Amino acid sequence: MNLEYEITESKRITSRLRNRLAGLHLRDSGVWKGAIAALWLLTCAAVAAAAMGMPTGLGKPFDVTAGIALNTMGMAVASWLIAALLAICGCRVPRLTVGSLLYTGVLLYVVLFFSELGWKASLLYSAACALAAAGAGLLAGAMARLDRRGLRRALGLAAVLAFVAALLWSGLPQRFMPGGAGVDDAAQRTAEGDQREEPPLFSDPSEPGSFAYREFTYASGKDKHREEFGRQADLVSASVDASAYINNWAWLRKQFWGFDEAGLPLNGRVWMPEGEGPFPIVLMVHGNHLMENFSDDGYGYLGRLLASKGIAAVSIDENFLNYSVWSGIPDEDMKPRAWLMMKHIEQLQAYALQETSPFYGRIDFRRIALLGHSRGGQAAAMAADASRWFTGDAGLPPSDSYAIQAVIALAPTDTEVDGKRPELRDISYLTLQGAKDADLVNFYGDRQYGRVSFPSHDSAFKASLYIEDANHSQFNTSWGRSDNALPAGLFIRPQALLPAEDQRMIAEVYVAAFAETVLLDEAAYEPLFRDYRTAGGYLPDTRYYNQYENGDFRLLADFSGADREVPSPGATAQATDLSDWRHVNALNRQGEAKSDRGVLLEWQDEGSYTIKLDDASVRLADADEESILMFSLANMSRDLEEQIENEEEPEEIEALESAMETPLAIEIELRDDSGNFARLPLDEFMEAEPQVETRFTWLPGIEEIVAKGKFKDAEEPVYQTYELPLEEFRAANPGFDPSRWASLTFYFREGPGKVMLDSLGWIAGG
Structure with a gap:
């Protein structure tokens, strides 16, 4: 008897659930379809932005398409499950719409939270955006079902709402407007500022020199992603074992690159002046960017300019040490970055002994400058102060076989490594920093500058330049305009940035003048480092702050x-x-x-x-x-x-x-x-x-x-x-x-x- 009752009761419950689930979507007809469509579009936009900020290396079209596809499936499943739960509970609401709304809110919250927006702001903005999208979808759905008179009324209401929104938006403080205030203000500041009117004391350092030059690459020849470092490399280089400095090479990182810390490649892009030589050389290294978005080709504008002035230049590839959303970043990556710069010097020394090499007899290893951007700026300083970290490494070139005369740091980091920071002695130093740097918001080059000294009172000097409207990324042509990957880049957007070409012109003026001064003994440019105003019309309009000190101070x-x-x-x-x-x-x-x-x-x-x-x-x-x-x-x-x-x-x-x-x-x-x-x-x-x-x-x-x-x-x-x-x-x-x-x-x-x-x-x- 009890068994029959239990079977009957089970059938009754099952039948009731089936009946409720059968009408799961009935309340989502009409205008509610517009709300679901709008929420789907919003989630697709959010996922696309997130996908662009976490590349797989398979290309942006694949990343965005895959993200939208996964989002569509996720939204369908999540909305159905939530709708099913609401149906079982007997809630008389448009269940799929509510499910879509909740899914959208959660997804937006996750995206915003991992954009470092903070949990309170993420919650507020995700809820507001989800409700706004749903409201817009409902309005669009309602307008689609109205007759001509009702449609005109709806359009009129929408126009009024749009006007009010635009009025409120334009009334926000100018400092919060993307790209708004600041452009005219910056020009006005410069017009009223303390700019010298007399002509410059020297020719424009950013103008190309008289040397023809040749571009080529050297590489391991096994790169999976770039032909110029793969089969099309002009010179084959050695691989090096960095396992003494790296112990956590992720499996996904090995799959992406095809090697681990025991076989790092020595890849470089070279700009070599034509002529007898030997030429001084500048080794340039990028900083930490997304690993899948390669950074080493972003300093070609500096390499070409230096080569035209009779200074060889090499842009070093260290992309495999950079951050990836999928495989993180190696622990203690700063020492490998500096170590690799010295291994490149060793590789170039080997090339210089080969009669068939384009480096043969053409490099003066007593006149080396190291240029680094971001973490590369710290790596350059560490390599110049190598005895502080690498004294016991017998695999590095002998310290007396080369001489680093100068370090150039573009918006450098300055973290402690093994409890120490670089301290340069009798080495000329230049650092540039933008006040609108949204990655490294602090002027860490200022700290490096303070640790540069000249105990021998020789001809070395140090200089810094702080640039009001410059940011972090625009020193590199490959990094784009924003200092922050999407989706964080949607919210972190300093206003009135210099155009990219202007910011890079500042780098050209100072880097070329500094390299010529230190490596070619060109004294004409010294006034530039003592007072930026001597550059006259060569520098873009913005405010500058410079420091200077030499060995005679x-x-x-x-x-x-x-x-x-x-x-x-x-x-x-x-x-x-x-x-x-x-x-x-x-x-x-x-x-x-x-x-x-x-x-x-x-x-x-x-x-x-x-x-x-x-x-x-x-x-x-x-x-x-x-x-x-x-x-x-x-x-x-x-x-x-x-x-x-x-x-x-x-x-x-x-x-x-x-x-x-x-x-x-x-x-x-x-x-x-x-x-x-x-x-x-x-x-x-x-x-x-x-x-x-x-x-x-x-x-x-x-x-x-x-x-x-x-x-x-x-x-x-x-x-x-x-x-x-x-x-x-x-x-x-x-x-x-x-x-x-x-x-x-x-x-x-x-x-x-x-x-x-x-x-x-x-x-x-x-």
């Missing part, structure tokens, strides 16, 4: 100690009417120390800061009116924004806002030990421009949450080097004796204001 104060009254041994300091003055570390956008201390000076109305030079007769014995006072100063007036938030008086707020946007009024006074002095305004030499403010996202309210707060602070203080010839002070007061110079005072006018001062010293003129 005599340091007077570095502010490294804890006692603010002792800026350096042999000097004392005092302040008058300053609201704050202390020795502190310069900070990056995240508030982290750059490991470079300076003196912070802040004033409300006006104030002064004086450094007295004890034993000045010893420290300045060689100084004369041809000598040049040098110091680095960062205008930090934008930090006054914190005071604005706490200020209630409109006049005070207006004064603070004005101070944030205008150059500082500073006067410099030099006094000798007899009391003779001369005082000159700083803007006679160069204006103290406000620090650069950068907004990295166009959606309002997400700066502080996207990428775990990476873009929270809109500014990073960056130093500008100022040069004040002592002859100018002598002209202002002939009684002032530079050789008996005893003190220096900064007078700050028209407050409020805030600066950071570092590296105060002098060099001989002439």
Whole structure:
């Protein structure tokens, strides 16, 4: 009896479920079909964007098509399962539509979350976008079913809604608009800025030279993806075993490349000048990009320019060390990157001994420069300071068989490797960084710059250039305009970027001038590194900040100690009417120390800061009116924004806002030990421009949450080097004796204001 009852009850339940499931889609007719179609289109767009940001190496058409196909199947299955659950529960709703809506919301949330948007913003935007798409689909479905009069009403309503949306959109703060504000503002800043009007002191370094050159490749000959490194390679190179530095080569990585860490290829693109030689050489290496999107061909514009000037160039392939969505990235990849650069030097040395090789007798291995971009910039510095990491590696070329004269770092990283960072000695150094770099938002080249020194006081020098409207990727022609892979690149979009060709022109000007100066002893370009304004019309219109120091620089104060009254041994300091003055570390956008201390000076109305030079007769014995006072100063007036938030008086707020946007009024006074002095305004030499403010996202309210707060602070203080010839002070007061110079005072006018001062010293003129 019980068994019969259970069978009957089971049949009844089964019949009820079958009946409910039979009408699963009946409520999804009519306008609801439009909602489902709109949600499907939205998910396809999201998946396509994600697929383009996680390439398989089979090509974008395959990646996008496969992503859309998988999404379509996933949406169908998920929507049916959700609809089935709703039907079983007896919910009288359009079940497939609800299932599609939930699937869309979850998919969008996952895409946004892994775009580093943060869980709150991801939840908000995924829900809003899914509901908006469903609403648009419903509207389209309704319009399709209306008669002519109803259709006109619907179209009118849609037009009104579109107008309101456009009005709201245009009313958003300009800084959030993609590509909006900033283009005209940048031009206006330059037009009003501190640009020298006199003609340049030298010819345009970005113009090609007189050398013809030849392009070719060397490679293992086994590359699975590029013929120029495969069967079409002009020279066959060796494979090298990097297993001492890599121990986690992923299986998928081996399948993609066809080799593992024990057989890394030495692949290079070469631009070789025609002629007898021997020529100096620049080895260039890319940074970390998506492994499947090859990076090594992105510096051809630099290779061709250098070769035309009689400098051989090689772009090194290290794509197999880069990140992949599918196989990650090798642990501790920085040492292999630097190690491979030295293995390339060894390979080139071997070629140079082969009479049939195009390298035979044509390379001067005593004149080598290393150029790196991003992680490549750190790898170049590490290779130049190889004894810090590779002393025990007998497989590298002997250190006395070559000489690295220079390092060029384009937006470099600066991470610790084995608890150490590179420190260059008597090696010339150049670094370039964009203020709108959305990958490496901090100026890490500034830290590398601070660790370059010249103990031998030779002809080496160091220089840096901070470029307001430049980003990370545009230094490489293969990386595109965005610094972030899709879909994150949809949201992280700094405004008013320089055009790619302009940014690369800046690289051409500085890299070519630097290489010619260091490798070819071309002295004409030295003024460029000391003052960017000497380039005249060669540089695109934007703001620049440059630092410079050479082996002749005599340091007077570095502010490294804890006692603010002792800026350096042999000097004392005092302040008058300053609201704050202390020795502190310069900070990056995240508030982290750059490991470079300076003196912070802040004033409300006006104030002064004086450094007295004890034993000045010893420290300045060689100084004369041809000598040049040098110091680095960062205008930090934008930090006054914190005071604005706490200020209630409109006049005070207006004064603070004005101070944030205008150059500082500073006067410099030099006094000798007899009391003779001369005082000159700083803007006679160069204006103290406000620090650069950068907004990295166009959606309002997400700066502080996207990428775990990476873009929270809109500014990073960056130093500008100022040069004040002592002859100018002598002209202002002939009684002032530079050789008996005893003190220096900064007078700050028209407050409020805030600066950071570092590296105060002098060099001989002439």
